[in-house]
Amino acid sequence: LKVLLNQLFCRPFTLPELPRQHGRVAIVTGGTRGIGYETARHMARLGAHVIIAGQNEVEGVSAVKRIYEENREATVEFEQLDLASLQSVRQFVQSFKRRGLPLDILVNNAGVMLVRESCTKDGFEHHFGVNYLGHFLLTLLLLDTLKHSGKRSSCSRVVNLSSSAHRAGEIRLDDLQNRHCYSPHAAYCQSKLALLLFSYHLQERLDRGGFPVNSYAVDPWMVDTSLYRHLTLPARLAQIAIARLLFRRPSQGASTVLYTALSPSLEGDGGGYWSNGHLEMTSPNTFDPQLQLRLWNVSCRLVGLQEHHQP
Numbered sequence: 001l002k003v004l005l006n007q008l009f010c011r012p013f014t015l016p017e018l019p020r021q022h023g024r025v026a027i028v029t030g031g032t033r034g035i036g037y038e039t040a041r042h043m044a045r046l047g048a049h050v051i052i053a054g055q056n057e058v059e060g061v062s063a064v065k066r067i068y069e070e071n072r073e074a075t076v077e078f079e080q081l082d083l084a085s086l087q088s089v090r091q092f093v094q095s096f097k098r099r100g101l102p103l104d105i106l107v108n109n110a111g112v113m114l115v116r117e118s119c120t121k122d123g124f125e126h127h128f129g130v131n132y133l134g135h136f137l138l139t140l141l142l143l144d145t146l147k148h149s150g151k152r153s154s155c156s157r158v159v160n161l162s163s164s165a166h167r168a169g170e171i172r173l174d175d176l177q178n179r180h181c182y183s184p185h186a187a188y189c190q191s192k193l194a195l196l197l198f199s200y201h202l203q204e205r206l207d208r209g210g211f212p213v214n215s216y217a218v219d220p221w222m223v224d225t226s227l228y229r230h231l232t233l234p235a236r237l238a239q240i241a242i243a244r245l246l247f248r249r250p251s252q253g254a255s256t257v258l259y260t261a262l263s264p265s266l267e268g269d270g271g272g273y274w275s276n277g278h279l280e281m282t283s284p285n286t287f288d289p290q291l292q293l294r295l296w297n298v299s300c301r302l303v304g305l306q307e308h309h310q311p
């Protein structure tokens, strides 16, 4: 309740002016709409070369067109990526690497919430597969490029869109797919907790190896987007009614994402969970190194990577 009230009544964070991003390359998953679109749009406005990675080509092309119409100088493109398919993740990375581009910023933004019990193409529960596992594989496959680009300029950054919903999450390593007793709410919370554990553990590994990459987790606050479209009808109507008054706009939701991705003031300061422009505490289970490591190892096995995969 405290978190909810805070979310509803706290003043929105004002994004400080950010430096120009010429020569920097960013990938934003799910950048076709909502928070991801606003993130991509702002980055393109600052001069970054932005790749919107998404599953829906029509939406992607339209997003690129809108950004370009607003700013004819923008370098923005759409690339097909379906996080519900590990093969699609691998193909996306292969085609990105073939181009020999650097990668300075990876925003793991795409997500689904409260979808009915269903599986990804590889048979994983949908929230777990899309919100967490697809991004886990994507990040690890792109890590060498991120490391290389980090050496070339300032630290590269990975930004993972988690949520305050992680606080209600539980990682059941023996039932990650929620098969035992399915609840869309529990599945969403688990996926956001998993992403947070991943974000923390990745930073720890990067620090240990002395790699110039920072990994952040972000709660974008309660934002009025299509994420809520799978709510039950009464809940959806209530959400629409209060959203106008109390939810944030997608551009406001993108502000902490942009801050962690681009702010020079975070340069030497990797990691953490950021919300409304500030570093926030997370639930106690997120700091459990054993849980982080076990989840990492299980995830490696599920996506077909070596357990002690780099870094």
Ligand SMILES: NC(=O)c1ccc[n+]([C@@H]2O[C@H](COP(=O)([O-])OP(=O)(O)OC[C@H]3O[C@@H](n4cnc5c(N)ncnc54)[C@H](O)[C@@H]3O)[C@@H](O)[C@H]2O)c1
Pocket: 029, 030, 031, 032, 033, 034, 035, 036, 053, 054, 055, 056, 081, 082, 083, 084, 108, 109, 110, 111, 112, 113, 130, 131, 161, 162, 163, 164, 219, 220, 221, 222, 223, 224, 225, 226, 227, 228
């Ligand atoms: N809106 C909120 O209140 C809120 C709160 C906390 C966290 N978040 C997180 O912020 C992120 C962005 O959410 P949003 O509110 O902008 O939602 P949104 O529904 O507007 O956007 C989600 C994006 O993810 C993409 N996506 C969904 N499934 C995909 C797949 N299989 N492959 C590739 N892309 C896929 C969609 O196409 C869309 O572009 C999500 O990770 C969400 O969990 C949102």
